[in-house]
Structures are given as structure tokens and as C-alpha cells.
Amino acid sequence: MPNNQSDLSEEYGIDRRQMLGAIGGGGIIAISGCLGGDSGDGGSNGDDGGSDGDDGGQQTIQFLTMGVGDNIREFFEENNAQLEEEYNANLEFTSVTWDNAQQTVNNRVDGGEAPDVARWPARWIPQLVGKEELVPITDMMEGEFGDQFYQGMADGCMYQGEYYGAPWAASNKCLYYNKDIFEAAGLNSEDPQIDTWDDMLSAAQTITEETDTPALGLAGADAIETGSQYYHYHWSYGADLIDDAGQPVVNSDEGVEALKFYSDLHLDHGVTQSSPLSSTRQDIRQLFESGSLGMVIAHVYAGINIDNSDAGFDYGIMQVPEGPSGRYSLNTIDGISIFAQTEVEDLAKDLLRFYFEEDRHFEYASNKGFMPTVEAVGNRDYFQDSKNWSPFIEAGQYARARPKLSNFNQFNNRMVQAIQEALGDQKSPQEALDDAQADLEAEMQ
Amino acid sequence: MGTAEEYTESSTDSRLQQSAIHLRQNRQAYLLVAPAAIFLLGVVGWPIFETFRLSLYRSPADSAIETYVGFQHYVNILTNDFFPQLLWQTGRWVLLGVAGKTLLGLLIAVHLKDDIWGRKFFRTTFLIPWGIPYAISAVVFRWIEHPQYGYLNAILLKLGVIDQGIGILGNPDVAWVGVVVADIWIGTPFMAIIFLAGLQSIPEELYEAAAIDGAEKWHQFRYITIPQLKSVLLIATLLSTIWTFVSFDVIWTMTGGGPINTTATLVIWIYQVGLQNGNLGEGAAYSVIGFLFLMVFAVIYLRIYTRGGDEL
Numbered sequence: 198m199p200n201n202q203s204d205l206s207e208e209y210g211i212d213r214r215q216m217l218g219a220i221g222g223g224g225i226i227a228i229s230g231c232l233g234g235d236s237g238d239g240g241s242n243g244d245d246g247g248s249d250g251d252d253g254g255q256q257t258i259q260f261l262t263m264g265v266g267d268n269i270r271e272f273f274e275e276n277n278a279q280l281e282e283e284y285n286a287n288l289e290f291t292s293v294t295w296d297n298a299q300q301t302v303n304n305r306v307d308g309g310e311a312p313d314v315a316r317w318p319a320r321w322i323p324q325l326v327g328k329e330e331l332v333p334i335t336d337m338m339e340g341e342f343g344d345q346f347y348q349g350m351a352d353g354c355m356y357q358g359e360y361y362g363a364p365w366a367a368s369n370k371c372l373y374y375n376k377d378i379f380e381a382a383g384l385n386s387e388d389p390q391i392d393t394w395d396d397m398l399s400a401a402q403t404i405t406e407e408t409d410t411p412a413l414g415l416a417g418a419d420a421i422e423t424g425s426q427y428y429h430y431h432w433s434y435g436a437d438l439i440d441d442a443g444q445p446v447v448n449s450d451e452g453v454e455a456l457k458f459y460s461d462l463h464l465d466h467g468v469t470q471s472s473p474l475s476s477t478r479q480d481i482r483q484l485f486e487s488g489s490l491g492m493v494i495a496h497v498y499a500g501i502n503i504d505n506s507d508a509g510f511d512y513g514i515m516q517v518p519e520g521p522s523g524r525y526s527l528n529t530i531d532g533i534s535i536f537a538q539t540e541v542e543d544l545a546k547d548l549l550r551f552y553f554e555e556d557r558h559f560e561y562a563s564n565k566g567f568m569p570t571v572e573a574v575g576n577r578d579y580f581q582d583s584k585n586w587s588p589f590i591e592a593g594q595y596a597r598a599r600p601k602l603s604n605f606n607q608f609n610n611r612m613v614q615a616i617q618e619a620l621g622d623q624k625s626p627q628e629a630l631d632d633a634q635a636d637l638e639a640e641m642q
Numbered sequence: 643m644g645t646a647e648e649y650t651e652s653s654t655d656s657r658l659q660q661s662a663i664h665l666r667q668n669r670q671a672y673l674l675v676a677p678a679a680i681f682l683l684g685v686v687g688w689p690i691f692e693t694f695r696l697s698l699y700r701s702p703a704d705s706a707i708e709t710y711v712g713f714q715h716y717v718n719i720l721t722n723d724f725f726p727q728l729l730w731q732t733g734r735w736v737l738l739g740v741a742g743k744t745l746l747g748l749l750i751a752v753h754l755k756d757d758i759w760g761r762k763f764f765r766t767t768f769l770i771p772w773g774i775p776y777a778i779s780a781v782v783f784r785w786i787e788h789p790q791y792g793y794l795n796a797i798l799l800k801l802g803v804i805d806q807g808i809g810i811l812g813n814p815d816v817a818w819v820g821v822v823v824a825d826i827w828i829g830t831p832f833m834a835i836i837f838l839a840g841l842q843s844i845p846e847e848l849y850e851a852a853a854i855d856g857a858e859k860w861h862q863f864r865y866i867t868i869p870q871l872k873s874v875l876l877i878a879t880l881l882s883t884i885w886t887f888v889s890f891d892v893i894w895t896m897t898g899g900g901p902i903n904t905t906a907t908l909v910i911w912i913y914q915v916g917l918q919n920g921n922l923g924e925g926a927a928y929s930v931i932g933f934l935f936l937m938v939f940a941v942i943y944l945r946i947y948t949r950g951g952d953e954l
Contacts, residue, residue: 324920419897419899471790472813473809474814476812617900621901
């Protein structure tokens with residue numbers, strides 16, 4: 198084996214120029230690897246230009262949104278093109294799935310690659326306000342632009358006295374029931390008289406006795422929406438999640454009662470679909486949409502989906518039942534916000550004004566199946582007279598949003614664990630909520 | 643004979659000289675690997691360092707401010723009641739997953755090595771699960787095991803074994819079984835192909851000689867196949883262990899770590915704590931612990947396997 202440099206070079210046929218070339222090549226690859234960037238967000242567009250990039254006076258704006266399905270893709274394509282033309286701008290539109298959404302936003306913000314504008318759940322606002330990454334748009338919202346929104350929905354984008362977004366869309370919940378199944382069970386399908394949770398339980402017991410169809414959809418899977426489904430019960434029993442000081446109060450007597458009722462629907466009364474711990478909110482909605490479930494709490498688009506399918510059954514929509522302390526419909530607001538990293542703030546504000554023009558907002562809300570946030574749109578006959586929409590408009594009076602906590606995911610995950618422990622009969626509702634309370638107190642210190 | 647100090651000094655000098663000579667002699671080789679080494683340091687070494695640094699800070703997702711907390715996260719993790727359960731679940735996931743993939747892979751490879759009818763077809767077919775993205779396979783398995791729509795329940799209902807759908811993935815006692823089965827199905831083809839390549843490199847003469855000596859099939863397998871496959875087995879199981887340990891897609895897609903965290907592994911927990919809950923510092927501490935586990939495992943494993951002086 199050669200043991201010196203010249204011998205080595207000779208044996209392997211490497212001369213100095215080849216060696217330098219190889220080193221240089223390797224170096225270039227290494228450097229380009231280090232410099233080469235990719236937002237890595239799985240979005241539909243590659244980002245190769247900054248938002249301030251000018252191209253003959255043309256500004257570039259990045260618009261990030263989530264969950265753009267087939268029913269709304271064309272809407273965005275057409276309107277983005279129109280905005281580009283009207284404002285002589287280049288719009289880079291990215292849509293990510295909800296699974297990746299929060300992580301994408303965090304990665305881009307932390308990496309200094311925040312979009313200029315993003316549409317997202319308003320409950321994420323506190324997290325980014327804490328990082329000073331959002332532009333307050335209070336001036337806009339307190340002026341003519343802000344006057345067009347339902348006040349309650351606009352307030353959903355307010356945090357610490359400032360507006361950090363405009364309400365893009367909203368959703369309430371109602372109780373759907375399958376009229377065919379109600380008829381088969383001998384229940385009044387046109388006026389089922391379900392006003393309280395006990396009324397709902399009574400109807401569910403009848404369906405279970407008289408038919409082979411599961412009566413009630415109950416979410417219990419390890420998913421964020423399990424909390425959303427359960428909170429209807431929690432709140433209506435008079436329980437709360439946090440107190441005025443922002444501290445957890447999940448294990449009140451009322452909360453324990455609510456969780457007991459929720460878990461007993463499966464464990465004692467057996468009126469739910471089998472294995473609720475396997476079921477996400479989407480699972481039970483789809484089960485209902487396929488005609489294989491008696492009742493479910495769901496969004497407006499459950500009805501729209503049924504109408505657009507060949508499911509072949511009739512359904513009715515009622516308000517979410519009332520508990521001992523009232524009736525609540527979980528209200529979710531999606532906001533559209535401007536990021537502090539933007540260098541095209543004026544154009545970003547123009548984008549907001551553009552997308553909230555009345556006809557455009559109507560087109561979005563009616564296609565997507567979300568509640569309109571612009572009052573004039575909500576007052577249109579399309580929403581007021583519709584069998585699908587009117588109960589949800591009415592539900593606005595019972596609307597209640599989840600608390601705005603910067604660590605809401607963590608809070609909610611712990612609540613979901615407590616719900617699962619009770620529903621899976623691993624702990625009593627009291628034990629499950631006591632443990633959750635202790636953990637949440639420790640986490641929120 | 644000199645003093646210990648002299649001996650140490652002269653020994654150090656000698657080693658330094660040797661190193662310098664070695665460096666001079668191999669300068670070209672070191673120069674050639676330098677760009678790749680620098681690149682690796684940048685993309686592997688730096689993130690590891692940064693993860694460790696982050697684990698010493700409280701770094702909530704809702705604030706740009708990092709607060710130094712020393713080893714507080716590690717203390718919290720090691721004294722957390724859930725940590726032993728997490729380790730047990732991770733160990734169970736890795737052990738059963740790797741064992742299942744290895745045994746099934748070996749079984750398939752041994753049979754595919756023989757000149758059976760349709761061998762080419764089977765070889766291709768067995769590769770399919772590995773070629774499908776893990777998340778898609780996981781969705782399919784979630785669907786198969788679905789209590790309302792799943793094939794499995796449909797078959798059991800038809801056979802009259804059950805009278806209503808059972809939710810495997812919703813049962814805290816058995817959900818892990820449903821997830822492990824999916825992982826074995828996904829990972830077995832890779833093991834089978836690796837083992838098949840190893841089997842084909844074993845000289846046929848060894849088996850012929852053993853047969854002449856009267857060795858039964860089992861003895862041939864035990865005393866020829868396994869020893870000859872040793873290095874392949876080592877690499878394949880080591881890789882499979884690492885991949886299974888860091889596997890995320892299957893569990894996350896099928897159960898999200900639930901129900902009641904019973905299918906969560908260390909990697910799932912890192913994601914939940916660090917990214918979902920926004921506690922980046924604590925998540926980083928879990929990552930460092932996971933990294934150390936893998937390092938210790940790899941070193942012990944390699945030592946055991948190369949104890950006899952074998953090289954990979």
C-alpha cells in the first residue's frame with residue numbers, strides 16, 4: 198500500500214488539478230446545500246422570491262391559507278388572478294392542510310419567512326401576538342371596513358384590546374337528526390321536541406330500542422375536535438374551562454356532572470356508535486351523512502354535503518340541546534391577519550378589502566359552507582331562508598368560542614385526555630377532571 | 643526506565659508525531675472528504691448541538707424570549723409519572739415491530755430464494771407495501787380497523803364472531819396491537835429483500851456439503867444460513883430499529899398517540915410536547931434523551947455483534 202502523497206496520487210491517478218477540482222466541486226455542493234432554502238411547508242407554491250421583490254414596479258404578496266378543498270379552489274384561483282390584475286401585484290398563494298397548518302406558520306415565522314397575509318383560526322392569534330409577529334389592524338377595524346362585520350365575530354379577532362385580524366369565516370354547531378330513523382323509531386320526525394340533553398337522551402334510547410342504527414354520534418378519539426364536541430355539554434352544565442384570571446377551573450361540580458353525562462351516553466345508556474374512542478368528529482359526521490346515525494352535532498356543511506350526495510334520506514336541524522345552565526353552540530372564527538414581517542403592508546390591507554367585498558364574500562361563504570362574517574351577506578335571502586343555513590344563523594345567539602389562550606392546544610390536549618379517560622372507563626369523571634386540573638395548574642403556572 | 647511523567651510526555655510527543663505524519667501522508671484524502679465533512683457538520687452536527695442548547699431553555703411557542711433553566715426539563719421528564727410508561731410503550735413498539743419484521747422478512751426471503759412457481763411475481767408483489775408512502779398505508783389500516791366501515795369488523799360480523807363493530811384503535815388495551823401490525827406490514831418487505839440478497843450470496847456448495855453429511859433443513863438453516871447472514875442481519879435489524887424508533891407517520895396517522903396516550907412513543911411525545919403544545923425546550927430535552935437512547939443502543943448492539951472480531 199503506498200504510504201506517501203505522491204505515490205497515492207500516482208496509484209489512483211489523481212493529479213493536483215483533479216484534486217482541486219474535486220475539492221472545489223465538493224465545496225460548491227456543500228455551500229449550495231447550506232444556502233439553498235425551501236420553506237418546506239408542503240404548500241402548492243415554491244417561494245423563490247421575497248415579498249418585497251419588485252419586478253418592474255410589481256409588488257409580490259404571499260397569501261397563506263389552509264384547507265382549500267376542491268369546492269373553493271376555483272374561487273381562489275379566479276380572485277387571486279383578479280387581484281393581481283387590479284393591483285398590478287404578484288400574488289403567491291399557498292394552501293396547506295390543517296394538519297400542517299400551525300406548524301407551517303410557526304416554521305415560517307421563526308425562519309423569517311412569514312407570509313404577508315394568512316387566513317387561520319383566530320384562536321392562534323395570542324401565540325403570535327406574544328412573539329410580536331402580527332400587525333394590529335385596529336384602525337381599519339374601527340373604521341368603515343370593520344363596521345361591515347357582525348360585532349361578535351369581529352371581537353373574535355381582538356386580543357388585549359387590539360384587533361389582530363378580520364373575521365374571515367365562522368362556524369356554529371347545531372344538532373342534526375335523521376328523519377327516516379326517527380320515523381322508524383316511532384318518533385315525531387317533523388317536530389321531535391328535543392330541547393334539552395335529557396330530551397336528546399330519551400329520543401336516543403327510543404332509537405336504540407326500536408332500530409339497529411346507532412342513535413347518537415359521540416366523538417372520543419385523540420383529536421382536538423373531541424374537546425370541541427364535549428365543550429357543548431361542559432358549558433351548558435354551567436362549567437367553565439378557565440376563570441377570569443385565566444386559570445383552569447375544569448373540575449367544578451358542574452364540569453364533573455357534564456362529563457358524567459357525556460360518558461354515560463356510551464357507558465351506561467349505550468346509545469352511541471360503537472367505540473367512540475375510535476371516532477373523530479369527522480367520523481361521526483360522515484357516519485351521519487351516510488345515513489347510519491340518528492343524531493349528531495355538526496357544522497352547516499354536513500347538510501350541504503348530504504344535499505350534494507345521493508345519500509337518499511331526509512334530515513332535520515335543531516339547536517344544540519340545552520343543559521341545566523343554558524345552551525351553547527361552539528363558535529369558531531377564522532381570521533385573516535397581516536404579519537409583522539411584511540414589507541407590503543398597504544397591499545396586504547388592500548387584499549383584505551378586496552376579499553371582503555360583499556359579493557366576493559357571499560360567493561366564498563356559500564361555496565365553502567361557512568357562516569358569513571359580513572352582516573349584509575348574512576342578511577341575504579340565501580342564508581335567511583335556507584333550510585340549512587337559517588338554524589345556524591339562529592344559533593348565533595348561543596355562540597360561544599373556546600377561550601383565547603396562547604397554549605390552548607396544550608390545554609385542549611389535556612382535556613381530551615380527561616374525556617377519553619372517562620369515556621374509556623379508565624377513571625371516574627371526577628378523577629379524570631381532578632387530574633386534568635392538577636396538570637393544567639402546573640402547566641399554566 | 644523513566645518516570646511516569648517522562649513516559650507520558652514522551653508517549654504524547656510520539657503520538658503527536660505519529661498523528662502529524664499520518665495527517666501529512668493522507669492529506670489528499672482528508673482534503674477530499676473535508677467538504678462533505680463540513681457539510682455534514684452543518685446539517686447534522688449543528689442541529690444536534692442546537693437541540694441540546696434549546697433543551698436547557700424554556701422556550702414557549704408564544705414568545706421570542708428564551709429563559710435559561712439548566713437541566714430543569716430533564717429533571718421534570720425523569721420524575722414525570724408518564725415517562726416510564728412512555729419508555730415501556732416505545733420499547734414495546736420497537737421490539738415487537740423489529741422482531742415481527744425480521745422474522746416475517748426472513749421467512750419470506752427463505753421461501754423466495756427457492757425456485758418456487760411465480761417467484762418473480764411474489765418478489766415484486768412483496769415490495770409493494772414498502773413502496774407505498776407510510777402515511778397512506780396507515781390510513782388504509784385505520785380504515786381496515788374502523789369500527790363502522792372497516793373490513794375487519796365486516797368480516798367478523800359476517801362470521802358472527804361479534805355482534806357490533808369493535809374499535810381496536812379506540813381500545814386503550816389493544817390499540818397498540820393494531821398499530822404494530824400495520825408497521826410490521828409496511829416494514830417487512832424491506833427486510834425480506836435485504837435478507838434475500840444475503841441468502842443469494844451464500845455459496846450453494848455449503849448446503850450441498852451439509853446435505854451429503856446428512857444435515858436436515860433446520861440444521862442447515864441454523865448452522866449455515868444464520869451464521870452466513872450474520873452481517874446482513876446486523877445491518878438490517880440495526881436500521882430497522884432506528885427507523886422504527888423514529889417512526890412517526892404510522893402512529894400519528896392511525897391514533898395520534900391515543901387513546902389516552904397508550905400508543906404514544908418517544909417520537910410522538912416529542913412532537914406533541916414540542917410542536918403541538920409549543921414547549922420547544924421540553925420537546926428538545928425529550929429529543930436529546932431519545933438520541934442518547936439510540937446512541938447507547940447502537941454502540942451496545944455493534945459491540946455484541948462484532949465481539950468475535952467480525953467486521954461489517
